[in-house]
Amino acid sequence: MLYHLYELNQAALSPARAAAEAYRLLFRNPLNPASHTPLGRGAAAALELFERTTRRYREPAWDIRTTDVDGLEVAVRPRRIIAKPFCNLVYFERDIPLARRRKDSKLLIMAPMAGHFPTLLRGTVRDMLPHHEVYITEWRDARRVPRSAGSFDLDDYIDYVIEFIRYFQGDVHVMAVCQPTVPVFAAVSLLEAERDRSAPRSMILMAGPIDARENPTAVNRFADGRSLEWFERNVITQVPWPHKGMMRHVYPGFLQLSGFMGMNLDRHITAHRELFHNLIRGDGDSADKHREFYDEFLAVMDLTAEYYLQTIHTVFLRYALPKGEMVHRNRRVEPEAVRRVALMTVEGEKDDISGNGQTFAAHNLCTNLPSSMRQHHLQPGAGHYGVFNGSRFRAEIVPKINSFIAANQRRRGLLARSFGRKS
Structure with missing residues (x-):
């Protein structure tokens, strides 16, 4: 109603x-x-x-038409690589002349599925394009997905992440911004537990709630003070006619916007x-x-109700990941299995959505990852959006991410060859 x-x-x-x-x-x-x-x-x-x-307000366009590669302005064209009912994998193809082409690392940016459209990361994509082959997840508005496409929950989200990572067969670096830090961390842990050779070379986790108990913000306290039944009763509703997703249960965008405002x-x-x-x-x-x-x-x-409620329950009420209790399709997520995927975490000093320490907690969970494969950056003066957008991101964070990716682009060597891929 x-x-x-x-x-x-x-x-x-x-x-x-x-x-x-x-x-x-x-x-x-x-x-x-x-x-x-x-x-x-x-x-x-x-x-x-x-x-x-x-x-x-309608879904904005990417509107990224050119980028600068080694002083040369080249055209950019977004191209859909994988199409799924709830998400597309988009590649920003750079029209670099053959004589000027180089072997840049592949960067898969996992955009948040938390209310705003993926174009919120337009600045992030624009700032990474001069240095990398950039791909991004383009999540679809749930009210536009017909019920015949089925449901979509946190387990499905992790399945999507694993499928997208496997597309690159191990030659990719994954950057998760805010909300997807948890499903990306879980997906990488699952791939590592399987000794899957398609695991990424590195993962960069930015301003996300790996452990929402650390330095809780107003967002965390709001969730922690309510039961799952409260959320289901007060913020879940059905998509009305004439939208394609008519009768689908969702957490509607207009309610999320009320919270943001x-x-x-x-x-x-x-x-x-x-x-x-x-x-x-x-x-x-x-x-x-x-x-x-x-x-x-x-x-x-809009977000599907099952995805939203499962995320609230797993991340903000049970703190399942840091407690070692997170399960994906009856399999426990094992962060201690991460041994080959380098880890970088980025936080903002003034982040009022994901408090300082919430993302850094990933380091504490990766108990078997060598210290030489870890890096953490706390950006002075940056709020939540400043961690992945704006002048501080461009001038101070991007160079550190680029250096981290470069250091791990040629890594893995004999260690990678020692693992066989499980089917």
């Missing part, structure tokens, strides 16, 4: 939103004398704010107030930056 009320509200606001956009264009038209007055600019600004705050409500109110004043002053650059950020931030996707 909750989702139906949301859709009804969207439909009811559609005429008002269309009228607001039409009048905004009228008040911004330079041929309209009112557009040159404070009253006209104020009306246009108010109408834009109304339209933006009532709009349903509520965490820093004052900051978002201030940002929209500044947009209003910037529009009146004619500060187009500042207004464009606001639009660019919020067009991405306000675009959210």
Whole structure:
């Protein structure tokens, strides 16, 4: 019923939103004398704010068209490599001239399936493209997946990760950003326990809840203070008609967005107030930056109920992974089996979503991994998003990741040959 009320509200606001956009264009038209007055600019600004705050934001495009490789600007084309019901594996193909090609390492970026679309990592992809052959998981909005595709839970997520890693037959480095640190760590542990030669050369875990007991944040405390039944009763609903996923049980994006906004409500109110004043002053650059950020931030996707509830139960209520109790399809996840996959963890000093120490905990679990194959970086001054986006990421974190990948690109040698691949 909750989702139906949301859709009804969207439909009811559609005429008002269309009228607001039409009048905004009228008040911004330079041929309209009112557009040159404070009253006209104020009306246009108010109408834009109304339209933006009532709009349903669609999935953004990747919009990565070029990159710089050794001083040469080359075209980039996203290409789907594997298509699954709930996720696509996308390759960002760089059009490098044959004479300038080099053997760059392959980097598989595991995007979060936690509300926002994978394009939230557009900056991450853009900053890694000059150095690597970049692939990324492109998770699909659950409301667009028909029920005939079946269910999707945390076990299925780990299966997807294993399948994508095996596609590279061992010649890949895996970077997990935030939420996927747990399923990626579990998948690598399972591959190592099988002595599977397709295990990646390294894994980079960034700002994720490997052990949510460490330095708990408001997000962790919120989850820990409620039962699984509370989440099922209060945030799970059915997708309504006419979406393809009609009748699928989901944790809807609009509820997730309410949580995202509520965490820093004052900051978002201030940002929209500044947009209003910037529009009146004619500060187009500042207004464009606001639009660019919020067009991405306000675009959210639905998560399947079974995946969301299993993640809450496993990661935030039972802390199954750090306790050694996490199970994937009746097999215990064994972090102590990790011996060949180098481990790097990255955290932000001011991260208010995954507290300091939560990602570093992976090192404590990999008891048989040599110290020479470990690295940790705590980024001063960085919040959660600063760990994988922005100027600090580009200037300080990316070089460390590149050095770590380069050091482990040619590694494994005799040790890798000593393991046979299990079928």
